[in-house]
Amino acid sequence: QQQVKQSPQSLIVQKGGISIINCAYENTAFDYFPWYQQFPGKGPALLIAIRPDVSEKKEGRFTISFNKSAKQFSLHIMDSQPGDSATYFCAALNYGGSQGNLIFGKGTKLSVKP
Amino acid sequence: NAGVTQTPKFRILKIGQSMTLQCTQDMNHNYMYWYRQDPGMGLKLIYYSVGAGITDKGEVPNGYNVSRSTTEDFPLRLELAAPSQTSVYFCASSLLRGFFTFGSGTRLTVV
Numbered sequence: 001q002q003q004v005k006q007s008p009q010s011l012i013v014q015k016g017g018i019s020i021i022n023c024a025y026e027n028t029a030f031d032y033f034p035w036y037q038q039f040p041g042k043g044p045a046l047l048i049a050i051r052p053d054v055s056e057k058k059e060g061r062f063t064i065s066f067n068k069s070a071k072q073f074s075l076h077i078m079d080s081q082p083g084d085s086a087t088y089f090c091a092a093l094n095y096g097g098s099q100g101n102l103i104f105g106k107g108t109k110l111s112v113k114p
Numbered sequence: 115n116a117g118v119t120q121t122p123k124f125r126i127l128k129i130g131q132s133m134t135l136q137c138t139q140d141m142n143h144n145y146m147y148w149y150r151q152d153p154g155m156g157l158k159l160i161y162y163s164v165g166a167g168i169t170d171k172g173e174v175p176n177g178y179n180v181s182r183s184t185t186e187d188f189p190l191r192l193e194l195a196a197p198s199q200t201s202v203y204f205c206a207s208s209l210l211r212g213f214f215t216f217g218s219g220t221r222l223t224v225v
Contacts, residue, residue, distance in 0.1 A: 009154065032212045043118075043204050043216030044157070089156060093212045101147055101172065102212060106156040 006105025019077040023090035030092040120217035137205030146188040
């Protein structure tokens with residue numbers, strides 16, 4: 001119940017295309033869903049995050065879509081660029097819980113071809 | 115503002131050796147975490163701390179120990195290194211829950 005399932009494991013997209021990464025969770029106590037971006041040799045960095053009181057959040061070319069009833073959320077990267085090539089992790093958190101630690105998906109390696 | 119600093123960046127250990135991975139943050143964050151990252155497996159929580167003097171186990175604590183004597187420092191100790199501990203280790207800190215700042219990682223190989 002603490003898992004966050006992420007798919008696909010890898011993704012190849014042409015420059016200018018749309019990249020879509022999906023995540024699903026089971027624990028209904030989760031109430032904060034961030035996405036992290038990691039470049040090779042670097043630590044993950046917060047990209048965008050959403051709370052379940054909204055169905056969509058957009059920041060530039062990055063959009064999170066959230067479906068509370070299905071317990072699913074996804075990251076859409078519009079007009080994908082070679083510089084977006086990185087590993088993306090979805091995560092979930094029980095914001096009101098005692099630990100404050102994120103539960104991460106296994107990651108999606110995105111390659112954007114020029 | 116250095117953020118989260120991890121040392122060393124790389125290390126090769128022999129089976130049975132011990133070492134300490136250092137983590138320091140200068141943002142006065144209360145929450146600190148240690149994760150390990152293995153290929154295709156995401157990030158697994160090893161230990162975490164909600165403040166100086168308070169630590170607790172995460173999902174994969176066996177073979178590791180931590181201490182939190184100050185707000186800034188959260189070292190991770192490996193005793194009797196095993197090949198299964200070959201991984202990339204990330205330290206993170208947060209002021210608000212979920213807003214993690216990660217270090218650049220320590221790549222550890224146990225041979």
